[in-house]
Amino acid sequence: MSGEREDILLQVNHVRYKKNNGQLYLSQTRVGWMMEESDTFTVSVVYNDIRTQKISPEGKPKVQLQIVLHDISSHTFQFCNPEGRDKQVVERNLVKERLSQLMNQNKRQPPDELMQKKRMLDENEQLQQLYRALVPTAIISVEEFWKEIASQYKQTMGPQQDVGVSGAFLADIKPQTDGNNGKVQYNLTPEIMAAVFKTYPTVKKKHSDYVPHRMSESEFWTRFFQSHYYSVHTTSRSENVFSECAKSDDKEWNRDVNSIQNDPLYDLNDIYDGERVHSIESDLKVAGPKAGSNIIHATMIKRFNQHSLNILKAQNYSEKEKIMDEIAAKNPNGIPNGDANQEPDLQLHKNKKVRIEEKLAYEDLENKTNTEITSLTIHQKDRYLTGPTEDTTTHGLPPRQVLALQDQLRLAVDNWNPNLHGSQDSDLAYRTLQCFSEQSRRSRNSGGIHGDHLPGNLHKELTQVYSSAGELLRHFWSCFPPRTPQLQEKLHKMHETLCKYHTVTIRPFHEMAVNDYNCNSTILDHLIGMFSIANTKFENWKARNTR
């Protein structure tokens, strides 16, 4: 630990852990606790391992902070600053905030690879079977398994899907009134809560601050619905929670409105009643039509506009966040740049002509333009209609001969009598019929144990052997034609793997089948045949290559 240069972001003295005094340190990547007289960290936890942190409730005499890890173990720290309980509480809150910040920062790393692999194995039983068949017997190493076979399954799982925010999500929370008491019931689902957090980041912050120790979830949400976000009149009982939000929202709104650029094509002046002076800045600050002198209506409309703008921003926020994450991941110590996308004013003027033209022309009304299509020309039409024939030239017969042949044929057909006795030997005919009839063919082929009546267990194991062998063979065949040196290397490796598989799995299976189940030894013939074909192909390629 001493060898690494880690910046200590926060240090708190007088922290007790397991009845020992010491100091708590927060650095960029981990949190650690060191005992008073030692210089090694007794406790050192990386932020990724922390699942959550908890603090002791307000009334308790001890001021404590608990860190819960992913594997359920936990560490409890007690703040015992001799200056008094208040100082302890202050210190603890400081630590808690910093810790949650750092946890969030570090959590944006890609999800744990192990968890993902586990999820894939759980979801695909086939994959699990393949894993069990191939890896423990050392036919394929673990990394190779995940790299090659599992990548095929990863593709089929589809991309991670984010959920957008519906425009009407607040309106869809239809509250139900209880007729008697005047109580109103709101149905909140986790999706609605997530949508609220996405749209209003200030509310999210308040939530993480207040819940669960200062007020319960239900109280928080009750206050939310009573606040200006949801109802027109704020019941001003104790609305200090969200009134700060209101102030910051207003500030943000003014900032956004001022950043609307002067675009002559979107002239908003028409929606205002009455005469207006042409100075645009001061008028836009109102950002809403003056509905007479009714201030409530104006406020309500302003709130609707704010809501819509926040929803739109929530959409772009996730894209920007991803870009910011990538930048932050590349240089963790650097300060992120300012806003990457600034729209210069002159871009507007340049595109003005283009935009006016766009508005004037309607595609539907113009003449139909043909899309570019590639034309097909067929040479040698005959080759499509007849198969490849040998190049024999047929000699034409002179017409007299054709007529004579026709007459001969007609005569022969008229005078033909069937000769039943001279057609076939009856024994021979019977044997031929037997040969061609399917049933007899089937009984000849399967011999001892009929294919359709394999004992259950053997059948299952046979299918598993087939599927794992098929997977390996698939990788083998995908190496052909081996154009790059990597493919050639892979080809060699796959060939070795196949040989190993043959000796390790197939031979014992064959012996087991013959001994235990007493069935025909031809059961695995087909599979062995597939292996030998693959082997031949490999040998041929090797012979050709080393020539």
Added chain:
Amino acid sequence: MNDEDDPKEYRWQSGYEKTWEAIQEDDSGRLEPSVTDMIRRAKRRKLLDREASVRLGIMRHVFIILDLSQAMAEQDLKPTRQICTLKILDEFIREFHDQNPISQLGIIATQNKVAKRHSDLSNNPQRHLDCIKRLHELPCRGEPSMQNSLEFALSSLKHLPPHTSREILIIYAALTTCDPGEIEATIQKVKDANIRVSVVGISAELHVCKMISKDTGGSFSVSINDLHLKELIFEHLEPPPASVKMDHTLIKVGFPHQVNTDARPALCMCHLDDLPPLNTRGYYCPQCTAKYCDLPAECRVCGLMLVTAPHLARSYRHLFPLKHFEEVPIEENQSYHCYGCLKHLTEAASEKNVYICRICKQVFCFECDIFLHETVHSCPGCASNPAISQYSST
């Protein structure tokens, strides 16, 4: 009523739309011919539009994106939009695999702002038909997400070889889409991957659908009623013209024999999950001898495409399409019967024109003309005439 007198009234001002005036009785007093006549005339016009000698993308990989949002529970198509669409898709899938034997189909459904793949890309129609049956039970709710469904389809179609034709068919009934990000970015990605997106709308024309289909070279139409919806969806049975960016390469194809006298009993690779029987019934891949029950299939072991010759021959009608017949008024016609159905061609019949094949000069009636061009794809006059149908080079 003064509505009738004033022809300059706007549509919404007229009292009732007198649709019955469009239909007229024919001479024998029957209504049906005039209705079917209109339908057939429309079909014939469409056939004329299609040009010959165009390179088509015959190996198609098509994803159907079905919108199962709240809007599909509307009852303007009986019994609900969802059930009506699923029934049409059932027939579509059967026809698709019939007419495009070497193509693959997949089904994605979107509801509740996410997309879910219900059926993977495969050329086995049974799997898709089972999936459609399951979708009958799924309740419609939430809002659809076009971006999520496009991303989903994109993640599968991206990895296909470039010589195939990649298509997406979206059946959309909602009027909104709820997306987590910018849909323009997704559309750009789709365009770069050379995918052709077509949309069939059920409720109204949406700008985003129009933009997607225009940018990627697909078609966009909105259906009026259920018959029209069926027609619009069935338009996508035909292979689309190949885009200029599509590669043309030689593809290795295997033709397995059905009867293998020296075949060894094996398990089939297509049903390994369900304990297949060990026998010799099936087709063996010529390259690696893996067994498959049904063709066409793609060999899971060596990646070879396995088809039979009739499957490929089905696409010949695109290479050698039947040329259009000449339309001639019935007065100038000399023969008395239609060559295809032996119907009497007199002026008393409701036919106004007869159709003459340019090569063999046989005469066909209107119904035979449609039938030959849509279903048979060859002219019986030319086929039964030995002078025309010989292709030998002697």
